[in-house]
Amino acid sequence: DIQVTQSPSSLSASVGDRVTITCRASQSINDYLNWYQHKPGKAPKLLIYAASMLQSGVPSRFSGRGYGTDFTLTISNPQPEDSATYYCQQSYSAAWAFGQGTKVEIK
Amino acid sequence: EVQLVESGGGLVQPGGSLRLSCAASGFTSSSYWMHWVRQAPGKGLEWVSRTNRDGSSATYADSVRGRFTVSRDNTKNTMYLQMNSLRGEDTAMYYCAREYYGIVAGYYSDYWGQGTLVTVSS
Numbered sequence: 577d578i579q580v581t582q583s584p585s586s587l588s589a590s591v592g593d594r595v596t597i598t599c600r601a602s603q604s605i606n607d608y609l610n611w612y613q614h615k616p617g618k619a620p621k622l623l624i625y626a627a628s629m630l631q632s633g634v635p636s637r638f639s640g641r642g643y644g645t646d647f648t649l650t651i652s653n654p655q656p657e658d659s660a661t662y663y664c665q666q667s668y669s670a671a672w673a674f675g676q677g678t679k680v681e682i683k
Numbered sequence: 684e685v686q687l688v689e690s691g692g693g694l695v696q697p698g699g700s701l702r703l704s705c706a707a708s709g710f711t712s713s714s715y716w717m718h719w720v721r722q723a724p725g726k727g728l729e730w731v732s733r734t735n736r737d738g739s740s741a742t743y744a745d746s747v748r749g750r751f752t753v754s755r756d757n758t759k760n761t762m763y764l765q766m767n768s769l770r771g772e773d774t775a776m777y778y779c780a781r782e783y784y785g786i787v788a789g790y791y792s793d794y795w796g797q798g799t800l801v802t803v804s805s
Binding site: 625 | 718720727728729730733742743744745778780787788789790791792793795796797798
């Protein structure tokens with residue numbers, strides 16, 4: 577099975593900073609990499625699909641890049657409402673997998 | 684409007700069984716693959732299973748293979764997760780999600796339910 581490893585596990589940033597989360601796959605997954613935002617008590621929300629495509633309705637301060645095994649999610653000028661846990665997910669193999677998650681606090 | 688509503692969660696003893704349901708509305712469920720994802724208390728999201736459009740094929744995470752079975756009844760727009768031999772580590776919020784596929788977009792889950800809570804405890 578293909579695993580994805582996220583880092584860091586948590587971070588704190590201020591409004592106006594730049595936040596970067598990395599995700600590494602255990603083997604090449606081309607661009608079959610998605611990013612989700614999850615807040616307590618809510619359903620996960622798709623942010624980025626195919627490594628770099630912004631889901632409709634998601635603010636443009638979110639961006640993704642990468643191909644093969646290494647991927648990043650960047651939040652430019654994060655806002656307090658971006659405080660959440662973020663997950664990468666590989667959809668290359670029949671058995672999908674999530675990264676361990678990154679808890680982001682925006683002050 | 685696309686909606687997914689999970690039900691069937693509750694308290695069950697270790698070794699027991701439970702069947703979860705995921706009712707879909709606002710789209711033709713038979714046109715989409717569907718997934719189950721769970722989140723244990725204080726833990727991250729864990730992918731559980733995936734079923735094809737007519738329910739004839741499914742893939743499972745190693746942690747549930749042989750104990751969980753996913754099925755669907757497209758006449759009722761409903762997917763099910765039969766969970767047997769339940770363990771404490773199966774305690775989690777269980778979400779169903781729709782899979783979208785596009786030639787350029789790849790595969791991803793675009794709609795999710797709000798989840799149903801399963802607690803395995805004596």
